[in-house]
Amino acid sequence: MQSVLSSQRMPLLLLGCALALCYKACGVTITTDNANVQAIEFEEAILSCKYTIEKDPNPRLEWKKLGQTHVSFVYYRGHLVGALKARAEMIDSSIRIKNVSRGDSGNYRCEVSAQGDTQVLAEALIHLKVLVAPGAPVCVVPISAMTGTVVELKCREEEGSPASQYRWFKDGTPLLETLTTHSKVRNSSYTINKKSGTLQFNTVAKADTGEYHCEAYNEIGQQKCAAKRMQVDDLNVSGIVAAVVVVALVIALCGLGVFYAQKKGYLSRQSSQKARTACKSARPKESDFKHTKSFVI
Known part of the structure; x- marks a missing residue:
């Protein structure tokens, strides 16, 4: 019984595989010679893209550069556009960059759409890395x-x-x-x-x-x-010690001078003289006194 069921399922499996293969083979397909391109700055680089179609006579080819925040066209409606417009040329469906710059580094996507094919869209991703020599450190x-x-x-x-x-x-x-x-x-x-x-x-x-x-x-x-x-x-230890000793002596002499002046009363005399001078300047002179109307009886 099991052998009979197995024999019945086998043609179905083969048919499914054939349909899957036919779907892939009959639609548009894309291949690339090199998915990871490295080029030295100011030299040329080839972004390879090759495609086959089933029957659509007018497939649409587009190239895009994938940025971190946006996608920009590189080849659109039969023309190179953007930064590569003046520095690149089309070789069939591939792009030849004549002199790459460090700003060209990134991911590029080749897209081909054929509306009349069983599989209408195919794409290939190519990574370009531009090698740059060091600058002067x-x-x-x-x-x-x-x-x-x-x-x-x-x-x-x-x-x-x-x-x-x-x-x-x-x-x-x-x-x-x-x-x-x-x-x-x-x-x-x-x-x-x-x-x-x-x-x-x-x-x-x-x-x-x-x-x-x-x-x-x-x-x-x-x-x-x-x-x-x-x-x-070498660290001049003796010089540092001498400088510290000199600073300490200067501070000590200043302290002794202040102590001696206080002991002899020089500082207190100067402060008392300043206080007397302030009191005298605060008293009004008799010549400056004037009668006002409030003293008139």
Whole structure:
């Protein structure tokens, strides 16, 4: 019984598969040679789109760029439009960008609609990534530092795509991320973060005095900043102690002077004289007294 039912279902399954295949094959279809395109800035890029149709003699082809908040046309009604209008050309249904810019990066969609076909719409998504060499990095190097302190040197640039990584040089020699016994700066204690571009000395020493520069790099190129000198000096403990002693003596002498003046009564005499002067100035002169009508009987 089961074998009979199985034999009856088999033709139905085959028919369903055939219909599904026919639906896909008979409608409009789209393919792309490369769904993830990478191109160096100012060079060319091909956004590939190929389609087949069933019977519609006038299919409609459109290209769109998908932004984060809106969708804009790139190819519409048989013409290139927008930012690519003057920098691109159509090769059949594909787009050739003659010189890409970093603003061209993003997702593009090729759409073909054929109203007379069984499947009327098909689309392909292509991602374009424009590779950009780093710009000249900005380096922050302190002019001077005291031994034993924590010192951080900074390096940054914002143009590179993919994002730049960084390496530091002292007197033209690259600083290793991991110190070795053969390193020329093995007496130093530092940490390099190649992603953020920082060079941090945990306890800077006089041996760290020198000219430092940074280099930003990615797979497209590299750029460096001008070298800057950092001078590291010992902390002058004796000078600091002497300065503290001098300040303490000045404060003590001022305090003794005030105490002596109070003991001798200089401050009280001056205050009493000021009080007498204020009282005299407050009394009206007899010559200033004038009779008013209220005194007339």
